[in-house]
Amino acid sequence: MIRFLLKGLFHDRSRSRLPIIVVAIGVMLAVFMNAYITGFMGDTIEMNARFTHGHLKVMTRAYAENEGQVPNDLALTEVSALKEELSGRFPELDWAARIQFGGLVDVPDEFGETRSQGPAAGMGIDLLSPDSREAGRLNIQKSIVRGRIVQNAGEALLAEQFSRKLGVDPGDEVTLIGSTMHGSMSMYNFRVAGTVSFGVEALDRGTIIVDIEDARNALDMYDAAGELIGLFETGFYDDERALEIARAFNTPFEEDKDEYAPVMKTLTQQGSMGQLVKMLDVWGIYIIAIFIVAMALVLWNAGLLGGLRRYGEFGVRLAMGEEKNHLYRTLIYESIFIGIAGAFIGTAIGLFFAALVQKYGINISGLMEGSAMMYPSAIRTRITTTDYYIGFIPGLFATIIGTMLAGIGIYRRKTSQLFKELEA
């Protein structure tokens, strides 16, 4: 019987062509959308992880509570020992100390008077240790627009946009005016080694990047750091494992009332990142649900039209003794075949387009102007294992649901009218 049904589908293109095209288009969009969401949101999450949140972050309890204000007076101390302990206990992560700071960047003229000035968001990261991976992690080398990367103490990188605004070129000297860890005013001179552009509006507006030791000197933070971030060696965030690690780290400090006690937070426990990660997890389900409903509606209508075309065939089959249940089931078998065929074609086309966008990307930097969140400047899809099968879920469900709805007419058909109907 299955062979008979398949022959019918192959011979009668109008029975299979439209549904297969509908399924293929729907599946193609579902696959592409999933790869797009995974890629764009995944990049956004990873970018935020690398630049600010880490996959895990250790701060003092008080710093964590006021993290948005970057309160370096509440920073971690004895960071070297803590970093060593973390590296020993959780070797699957690479740990790095960072200091986020705010201040004014002052540009002097030849007389030492202020020529220009602007508010800066500073990052003190380990740029000079030979085993540090921070420069690579932030893609600094490739982000250099003018000049070069920091190679010596006392050097700084300015965001290209920021440096243009201040009228600063590589080689110029600038003064960072801020406040030390202990609350006194701090002024520290840096020579601009180069300018960078990350393609992330939030970073390109007013960033100054310096080596962490210089930041410590400037802010009186000896062996201190605002935060210690950990990134999985695999490069991908694992929420389950991150929560386990955070729990293991935090448990001994739960009874400690000291506001300077360290606390570890996962990526999803910081700001809106949790929502973003959850969204990434549920997005696939939304896509599937939307495409199931949309395609089922189209296929329901296609099924109704097909049912009209095949009215005579169904009548003859009922007259010959085929039961209505059996007839209904055969329509569902046909829809399964159509669903599989359409899903195969749609998945192949969807993967093709996703692969193109993964390779070449779509530049959206113009859309991100003024954005405070870190988004990548180019959309890139990311093809994952899910993309190879995700289309089969709406592809099959939609065809089956569409056929089931359209096929209900079979049960409403009066067998007693068959002779009259088939006489025409």
Add this chain to the structure above:
Amino acid sequence: MENSAIIKINDLVKSFPMGKTHFTALRDINLTIGRGEFTGLVGPSGSGKTTLLNIVGSLDTPTSGEAWVLDHSVGRLSARQSAQLRKEELGFIFQSYNLLVVHTVYENVEFPLLLLKIGAPERKKMVMDALEWVGLTDKVRSKPPQLSGGECQRVAIARAMVKKPSLVLADEPTANLDAANSHHILKTMVNLNRELNTTFLFATHDEKVIKYLRRKIYLLDGKIDKISEQEQT
């Protein structure tokens, strides 16, 4: 039910609701058709012949009275049992052939055997035998649109006969055919009736068919008007 009788109808009445009243399509039908008969329900349009054929074919049920077909009381059968009876024991031939147009001649004739779940080798033999009866073994790969009207009706006969049913019901089987094709078709059915002892029951008002019938049951306004028997032509 008598052993030789394949159809036995007692005091059958069939009426349909028409607004607040009922329209009686068949009344006081008493009839017995024996195995191997070549019989026709003859009458003008609206005389009730298709309604009676529907009931005999277990497509419909009587309002009152009883219709026994192959020891089954049609009115008491469930939908599944009715389908089973049609699948195993009855063959249908329609005025407009009603072939499955996307399938080949072979596949059309094979379909009733697929419903009966007959194995592939036996199925093939049965299909080829049926096509041989109607002289269409050279058209196995053809599709209905490639065939003439007469050939299509021969395929329909092969499809009805392939499972060797006890009873074949034919509703105006020659209405769409010219005289030559009609005679060819009718001769084929007569031969099958003789060779396989299959009972044929027609619903017709076509003189070409009536000439071939051995027994004619004339219906008029839902009642049996007369029954006449004649020697086969």
